[in-house]
Structure formats: structure tokens, C-alpha cells
Amino acid sequence: MANVIARHLEEDIVLGRRHPRERLVEQDLCDRFETHRGDVRLALFELEKKGIVERIPNRGALVRDLTPREVLEIYAVREEVEVMAARILPLPVAEKDLSTLEDLQTRHSAAIDNDDMLTVFYANLEFHQTLFGLCGNSCLIETIKQLEQKVYGIRFYANAFPEALERARADHVDMIRALRASRRDEFVALTRRHLQPSPKAYIRAYERRFSGAKRA
Amino acid sequence: MANVIARHLEEDIVLGRRHPRERLVEQDLCDRFETHRGDVRLALFELEKKGIVERIPNRGALVRDLTPREVLEIYAVREEVEVMAARILPLPVAEKDLSTLEDLQTRHSAAIDNDDMLTVFYANLEFHQTLFGLCGNSCLIETIKQLEQKVYGIRFYANAFPEALERARADHVDMIRALRASRRDEFVALTRRHLQPSPKAYIRAYERRFSGAKRA
DNA sequence: GCCGGGCATATTGTAAACAAAATAATTTAT
DNA sequence: ATAAATTATTTTGTTTACAATATGCCCGGC
Numbered sequence: 001m002a003n004v005i006a007r008h009l010e011e012d013i014v015l016g017r018r019h020p021r022e023r024l025v026e027q028d029l030c031d032r033f034e035t036h037r038g039d040v041r042l043a044l045f046e047l048e049k050k051g052i053v054e055r056i057p058n059r060g061a062l063v064r065d066l067t068p069r070e071v072l073e074i075y076a077v078r079e080e081v082e083v084m085a086a087r088i089l090p091l092p093v094a095e096k097d098l099s100t101l102e103d104l105q106t107r108h109s110a111a112i113d114n115d116d117m118l119t120v121f122y123a124n125l126e127f128h129q130t131l132f133g134l135c136g137n138s139c140l141i142e143t144i145k146q147l148e149q150k151v152y153g154i155r156f157y158a159n160a161f162p163e164a165l166e167r168a169r170a171d172h173v174d175m176i177r178a179l180r181a182s183r184r185d186e187f188v189a190l191t192r193r194h195l196q197p198s199p200k201a202y203i204r205a206y207e208r209r210f211s212g213a214k215r216a
Numbered sequence: 217m218a219n220v221i222a223r224h225l226e227e228d229i230v231l232g233r234r235h236p237r238e239r240l241v242e243q244d245l246c247d248r249f250e251t252h253r254g255d256v257r258l259a260l261f262e263l264e265k266k267g268i269v270e271r272i273p274n275r276g277a278l279v280r281d282l283t284p285r286e287v288l289e290i291y292a293v294r295e296e297v298e299v300m301a302a303r304i305l306p307l308p309v310a311e312k313d314l315s316t317l318e319d320l321q322t323r324h325s326a327a328i329d330n331d332d333m334l335t336v337f338y339a340n341l342e343f344h345q346t347l348f349g350l351c352g353n354s355c356l357i358e359t360i361k362q363l364e365q366k367v368y369g370i371r372f373y374a375n376a377f378p379e380a381l382e383r384a385r386a387d388h389v390d391m392i393r394a395l396r397a398s399r400r401d402e403f404v405a406l407t408r409r410h411l412q413p414s415p416k417a418y419i420r421a422y423e424r425r426f427s428g429a430k431r432a
Numbered sequence: 433g434c435c436g437g438g439c440a441t442a443t444t445g446t447a448a449a450c451a452a453a454a455t456a457a458t459t460t461a462t
Numbered sequence: 463a464t465a466a467a468t469t470a471t472t473t474t475g476t477t478t479a480c481a482a483t484a485t486g487c488c489c490g491g492c
Contacts, residue, residue, distance in 0.1 A: 038447070046265070058474060147355070242443075254475090274484060
């Protein structure tokens with residue numbers, strides 16, 4: 001139960017339905033999810049440890065706001081571990097796995113065309129999890145997932161630039177092609193490149209956000 | 217409160233006071249720590265997410281038992297991220313930090329001589345945290361810490377071989393020397409080497425453990 | 433004598449009530 | 463009218479009681 005609440009909250013944050021520094025009041029969440037505070041509490045503790053929300057003792061939880069510096073640091077680590085996965089991934093990749101990736105990429109692409117951000121999010125998530133799942137090291141897979149979750153809060157801002165989604169879509173196609181041809185160096189380079197736009201886009205949005213409004 | 221329970225349990229596990237697959241009953245822990253089940257519960261959830269205990273729904277928590285494969289996977293990722301920290305660490309290191317490291321190393325060394333495993337554990341922990349703390353990327357520091365915690369359960373077995381502790385002590389001295397001389401390549405190599413013995417020792421112990429006893 | 437059903441116990445999961453802390457609002461004094 | 467102090471409200475933290483689930487035990491049937 002606590003897990004489904006946590007997932008819903010993650011979704012809300014990714015889709016921009018909840019903004020950084022927004023308060024998350026336990027009773028409100030109980031009403032929304034029709035449960036008691038115990039579960040909500042657990043979910044908030046979980047999200048705190050994931051780095052998605054911030055909890056201040058005796059004051060409650062709020063959606064965490066990442067500074068540009070924190071975002072850059074997270075992406076630096078992501079690059080390291082995702083490139084590691086790309087390096088150790090056994091080649092060639094089974095045809096079955098390649099076609100799974102193609103299916104997910106197709107869904108992702110269609111969702112972009114339909115402006116269906118919910119599906120964009122989940123299809124993208126599954127694509128990456130399937131992709132890195134191929135590396136065979138489950139600790140590495142989990143680490144990659146955790147780091148991805150840390151930046152959920154910035155996805156909405158990053159995706160606000162339409163060219164970012166376009167670029168992601170194109171990257172996915174290139175990645176599948178590189179895997180199919182068992183061209184590891186190319187795949188590693190694509191993995192690296194794929195991580196570049198998001199932090200840049202967020203930082204642009206962040207600076208724009210604070211040019212008019214004053215810091216809280 | 218939940219945090220201190222969690223830390224105590226971690227300590228118990230590291231020092232071999234609680235063994236893999238041992239059950240952790242909520243009420244027992246309440247008695248031991250003189251608190252109510254809410255806190256104990258939270259601590260167990262926390263340790264589950266850290267990968268130190270395993271929780272089976274409606275059946276309770278047990279100390280997690282890692283397979284050799286899992287241990288090797290974790291150490292592969294540790295090597296990647298710790299080497300990253302060694303690569304990006306700004307050189308030269310301030311004299312203040314070097315002497316802090318030397319202090320911790322001295323404490324660690326003395327504790328080994330006194331067979332004081334509790335101090336060995338904490339001095340070693342602080343040494344590594346101070347060392348990697350120098351890299352400046354807080355996400356990376358946290359990732360390293362998390363991965364270190366995942367293998368708490370095997371520490372007791374790894375430390376059972378006295379030569380492992382000797383080797384660790386010598387490595388620490390070499391690392392400080394390399395840092396003082398700002399010899400990055402050497403420091404990176406030492407970081408890598410320092411991670412080799414533990415998984416090997418654990419796997420030896422693991423196989424010995426299952427040569428006589430049957431699998432549960 | 434062994435297998436299976438049912439009862440008793442142990443243990444976890446859920447919910448609600450209570451207590452403490454922080455914030456907001458109101459009153460009072462200067 | 464403003465600022466400080468006091469009260470009221472909101473929100474989180476803790477505790478206890480209750481319900482559900484799983485496990486072990488005992489007894490009866492085959």
C-alpha cells in the first residue's frame with residue numbers, strides 16, 4: 001500500500017502536478033488515497049530516502065528542489081554508471097530483447113506525438129530499464145534506477161523544451177541500431193550523449209524561474 | 217529513534233552478533249531497545265531498502281544473506297564509483313585533510329592490534345568516508361556509502377581472515393602516501409586493489425559454510 | 433504409524449486515539 | 463498603530479488496541 005502511494009506521488013511530481021517546495025500534508029494524502037496515515041507516513045519516508053521529497057522534523061514533507069549543482073553532480077554519477085552498464089553489456093543482444101526495445105520505443109514515440117506525458121514517462125522508464133537490464137549486474141541496474149529517481153523532480157522542467165523530447169526519441173532509435181550492429185563504442189557514446197540535454201534544460205529553466213521570482 | 221535502532225542493528229550484523237538468515241522479530245527488538253513497535257518497524261523498512269535485511273510480507277524480517285554472485289556484482293559497481301571518486305578528487309589534498317586521514321588510520325591500526333572489532337569497524341568507516349568525501353560530489357559520496365552498506369552482512373566473514381585486516385591497514389598507509397605526493401594514478405590503482413580481498417574472502421568463507429551444512 | 437484438518441499461538445499489519453510541536457490568529461499593552 | 467504575548471488551530475509524532483495472517487501443535491482418521 002505504501003508503495004502504491006509512493007509511486008503515485010512520484011508520478012505527480014514527474015508530470016508537474018506537484019512542484020518543488022510544495023508541501024505534502026499527511027492528512028490530505030490520506031483523503032486522496034483513502035487510507036490511514038501510517039501508510040502515507042511510510043511512503044513519505046521512502047520518498048525521502050530516495051531523495052524525491054525532503055522532510056523537516058515536526059514540520060512535514062515537501063517536494064525536493066534540486067539546485068543546479070546537485071543536478072550536475074547526479075548526472076555525472078549517472079553517466080559513470082550507465083556507461084559502465086554499456087561497457088559490460090554482453091553483445092550481441094538477443095533478437096527478442098531488441099524487439100522488446102523497439103516496441104517500447106514505438107510506444108514512447110507515439111506518446112510524444114499525442115502529447116501524452118504520462119505514457120511518455122512510463123514508456124521511457126521501461127525503455128531504459130529494459131536497456132540497462134541487459135547488462136546482467138542487478139546491483140548496477142538498481143543503482144542506475146535509484147539515480148534516475150533522484151531527478152524525477154526536474155523532469156517536468158526538462159521536458160518543457162520540446163526539442164528535448166525529440167532528441168530523446170532520436171537517441172533511442174540510434175541506440176537500438178547500435179546494439180543491433182553490436183557496435184559497442186557507438187552505443188557507449190550514445191549513452192553518454194543521451195544524458196547531456198536534461199541537466200542543461202533544467203538549469204536554463206531554473207535560472208529563468210529565479211530571474212523574476214525571489215528565492216524562498 | 218528509528219535511526220538509532222537501525223544503526224545498532226547494522227552494528228550487530230557487521231560484528232557478527234546477528235547472522236545471515238537470522239529472524240528479526242519486532243517485539244524482541246522493542247524489548248531490547250525499550251521502545252514501541254512503530255520505531256522498530258520503521259527501522260526494519262529502512263534496513264530493507266538499504267539491502268541489509270530482507271522482509272517477507274506477513275512473515276517478518278531476516279538478516280539478508282548474499283550469494284557470491286550478488287557480492288561480486290556489488291563489488292564491481294563499488295570499484296567503478298570509488299575509482300570515479302579517485303579520478304575526480306581535486307589534487308593536491310589539503311594538509312588538514314591528510315592529517316585527519318592519518319589520525320583515523322592510526323586509530324584503525326591500533327584497534328586491529330587490540331582485536332577491538334567495534335573500533336575497527338567505525339574507524340575504517342570514517343576513514344573511507346573522509347577519503348571519498350574529498351571528491352566533492354555529494355551524490356557520488358552517498359552512492360559509495362550506500363554500496364558499502366549493502367555488504368555490511370559479509371564483513372564479519374571477510375574479517376575472519378586476519379591477513380585481510382593487515383592488508384587493509386597497509387593499503388590505507390599507501391593511499392595516504394599517494395595522496396600526499398599527489399600521485400593520482402597510484403591512488404586510483406590502490407583504490408582498486410583495496411577492494412579485491414573482501415569479496416574473495418567472503419566467497420571462501422561461504423563455500424566453507426556450505427560444505428558441511430545444507431542450504432536452508 | 434503417518435497424513436491431513438482444525439485449533440492455539442505467535443507475529444505482522446492496520447487503524448484510531450492521544451500527545452507534542454509548530455504555525456497562525458487574536459488580543460493586549462505601550 | 464505596532465509589537466509582544468497569549469491563545470487557538472493545524473499538523474506531525476507516539477502509543478495502544480485491534481484485526482489479519484502465518485506457523486506450529488494436537489488430535490483423529492486412514
